[in-house]
Amino acid sequence: MKQEYDVIIIGSGPAGLAAAIYTGRAQHRTLILEGAVLGGNVAITDQIDNYPGFSFGISGDELIENMWRQAQRFGAELKYEQVLQLEDMGTGKKIVTAGSEYLAKAVIVAVGAKRKKMGLAKEEDFMGRGVSYCATCDGAFFKDAPVAVVGGGETAFKEALYLAGIAAQVYLIHRRDEFRASKTSVDRLLKEPNIIVKTDKIVKELRGGDMLNAIVLEDVKTQETETINAEGLFVSVGMVAAGEFLENLLDNEGGYLKTSSDQMLETSMKGVFAAGDIRSKNVRQIATAVGDGAIAGMSVSEYLKQL
Ligand SMILES: Cc1cc2nc3c(=O)[nH]c(=O)nc-3n(C[C@H](O)[C@H](O)[C@H](O)COP(=O)(O)OP(=O)(O)OC[C@H]3O[C@@H](n4cnc5c(N)ncnc54)[C@H](O)[C@@H]3O)c2cc1C
Structure with a gap:
């Protein structure tokens, strides 16, 4: 009934x-x-x-x-x-x-x-194995590990600031050289000693075996690539x-x-x-x-x- x-x-x-x-x-x-x-x-x-x-x-x-x-x-x-x-x-x-x-x-x-996905190859494969869409849900799994956050808005900044208190190192990766996040959040983030900001970069590739362990970044202006060690990638791209x-x-x-x-x-x-x-x-x-x-x-x- x-x-x-x-x-x-x-x-x-x-x-x-x-x-x-x-x-x-x-x-x-x-x-x-x-x-x-x-x-x-x-x-x-x-x-x-x-x-x-x-x-x-x-x-x-x-x-x-x-x-x-x-x-x-x-x-x-x-x-x-x-x-x-x-x-x-x-x-x-x-x-x-x-x-x-x-x-x-x-x-x-x-x-x-x-949350929007990045649309990268292996993104789905690494979900729950390093790739996450929520720092407060999954951040604790990355205690003292290197992680990255991708995005340049208020939510990405909140995620990075939250993770800075847990992870050894947080990379903030953004495809532009300016941010949509508020000035308060930008100022706070720039003061965090364990956050490294990487602007003009996109995530090109996710690497690892069973678990994510590295991310390949590409510079949007020069197309040069670099690989950073990251066991977690928190996606915050909209x-x-x-x-x-x-x-x-x-x-x-x-x-x-x-x-x-x-x-x-x-x-x-x-x-x-x-x-x-x-x-x-x-x-x-x-x-x-x-x-x-x-x-x-x-x-x-x-x-x-x-x-
Ligand atoms: C990480 C993060 C931080 C944020 N921080 C802030 C902040 O500091 N201040 C602020 O003002 N805003 C913040 N926001 C934005 C704010 O959270 C949202 O604007 C707000 O939650 C929207 O409320 P809502 O009820 O419309 O939707 P939601 O909060 O998205 O809730 C929708 C609910 O519907 C459920 N649902 C979806 N589909 C179905 C279905 N088919 N059947 C049954 N249930 C379904 C979902 O499971 C979910 O529980 C933040 C957002 C994020 C992601």
């Missing part, structure tokens, strides 16, 4: 949890479906310094734990199931996971974004939208969902709303994800009133 809810929220990152606080508090029967770990990208963030309300920052774990307890207080349920399919049944929506089917009057898609199962169903731009207006956040399917990083928008941060979650939650209330 299909289980029925007023609203099903897909994804338990900050957008999904904020939405659940609003729909739960409005007394709509709310289910969150999460395919991996509670908290999305926040759960894998060591320290968050720019989310308002925490003057000395807060760890990702603690922030998520608080958001989840708050959603739970208003009656939200959580199940660890990956959503595979969403189907429009008119006023109701069917959601299919590996083991169950659910019916909801409204759906909020909050599936976020995930993000891609996570909702593959929605791509041919909802209007999107490169996988990022288009929404009706900043006041409603409804997708191209009536009764299906989107919140957080999965939305086509410019700023992808916890504060904006939470703002989206609040709007989508309130839009669901309006939508349910009209049914």
